[in-house]
Amino acid sequence: MSWLSSLKSVFSPAQEVKEDEIQTVLQNYVLPNSENALKDRISQVNVQGRILQLTINTYPQEKDYLQQIHDELADALEKCGIQELNLHIIQQKHAAHGEAGHSCSSQPKAENNSKLPPVMDASPKAEEDPNNPPIQKAAPQQRDVAPHPRIQNVILVSSGKGGVGKSTTTVNLALALQKLGLKVGVLDADIYGPSIPTMLGNAGLTPQIENEHFVPLDAYGMAVISIGHLIGANNTPVAWRGPKATGALMQLFNQTLWPDLDVLVIDMPPGTGDIQLTLAQRIPVTGAVIVTTPQNVALMDAVKGIELFNKVNIPVLGVIENMSTHICSNCGYEEQIFGIGGGDQLSEQYHIPLLGRLPLDAKIREHADNGQPSVVVQDDAAESYMNIAETVLEQMKKLPQRQRDDKRIF
Incomplete structure (x- = not known):
């Protein structure tokens, strides 16, 4: 069962989002100025109607790329039926040992067919930096x-x-x-x-x-x-x-x-x-x-x-x-x-x-x-x-x- 299967529309007259395409976008996205996959950084995914809540881990040296990540994902997900992307950032204090420059992952690169993490109710354990609040797309007016x-x-x-x-x-x-x-x-x-x-x-x-x-x-x-x-x-x-x-x-x-x-x-x-x-x-x-x-x-x-x-x-x-x-x-x-x-x-x-x-x-x-x-x-x-x-x-x-x-x- 895919991670979106329990988050479909409340009623069944019409399917609002294309779950397979959303999963493909998140699995295939590569972080800017690196060869690291976004899927290695995702800690929580939640779909509310046509709004996608996405929580990812980042490092201090990556802050200049966060808006680019949001905009590129929002454009790609719009084609999948997602009207609004709320990107929540959990900033780690230090990059992992051996990580240099703008590398965007402390983990070995996973295989392309690895699964995204399940939707979790518990908050991520990583420490959130109060000086770097979550980046969210401005609410529609x-x-x-x-x-x-x-x-x-x-x-x-x-x-x-x-x-x-x-x-x-x-x-x-x-x-x-x-x-x-x-x-x-x-x-x-x-x-x-x-x-x-x-x-x-x-x-x-x-x-x-x-x-x-x-x-x-x-x-x-x-x-x-x-x-x-x-x-x-x-x-x-x-x-x-x-x-x-x-x-x-x-x-x-x-x-x-x-x-x-x-x-x-x-x-x-x-x-x-x-x-x-x-x-x-x-x-x-x-x-x-x-x-x-x-x-x-x-x-x-x-x-x-x-x-x-x-x-x-x-x-x-x-x-x-x-x-x-x-x-x-x-x-x-x-x-x-x-x-x-x-x-x-x-x-x-x-x-x-x-x-x-x-x-x-x-x-x-x-x-x-x-x-x-x-x-x-x-x-x-x-x-x-x-x-x-x-x-x-x-x-x-x-x-x-x-x-x-x-x-x-x-």
Whole structure:
């Protein structure tokens, strides 16, 4: 079994990397200004989707060649399906006895058919020089991400913490945008807690596969895909580490036969972890919508989300203050259970619009649980969602518009 066999795609509709060719590149590469093979220096190899993590041992006199090694390998591996190479350098303190000049190996040259080392979980035992940190290719920026051939705009609905009504907001915002005349799709990126299938009434359904791509399910005329559609309806938990979860997300985005869409609304998982960074670096995002409650704890986490989007150059379209007030269904008494003015505080601090306020209303929850969101049943909250959608659309129109990449097939 090859060293890549356990690192294939999370799903099986398409093979993302050419394992034999990757192995050949790494086995045959000769270090610059020497006759030594790279394979004698490799201590760890790890593939995460289309990203290759490669750890090699070097010596101080070789530091001038590290960038050349990275660039030459990156070019060769790109032809094998690898989009990003992260080269980690473990610098030995001294060259081995008898090594001179720029020789790049302290070991006898191995035969060309020797095998690369297996992927290891343990860190290499060699001492890492703190003065020479690992060399890594710069992370992709939004301006470098190619547009999708069939999706004009991508909106992220995000929150710093769970339980603030992000998924409920996602489905109602998507439905409201559709009512404004846009062609809308929904991608459930909340890998660990997918709730979009339940809220849109198609839980338990499984997408068909056509030409090794998922065919999105229909929900009220929108194209929808979620990890929840792929793991069955038995509430099986998704116990995946970051690389596997982000790989699954990228496949849902890239290997789904999306129709022509004006907007794809993505329901994000809470927090600022691997999935958020992956979306920021590898998916062409138009802007983000932040959902929070007025509570101080929620606001603190929402700030982290805004700061993350600012750092990766994703515009924040605005903030939605959810559960802003509660009106008792028996006596009509209005109470701000989670505090007052949280949304205004974020809006003023970051100079972003307050898109709207939504009440803590049992009807919103009941309708979402039944797969008939507020915008569908036209309850009291529907008008608020429509106003929010209109403001989001106005904000989007102020931003430079990406053109669909007609040269891409998928």
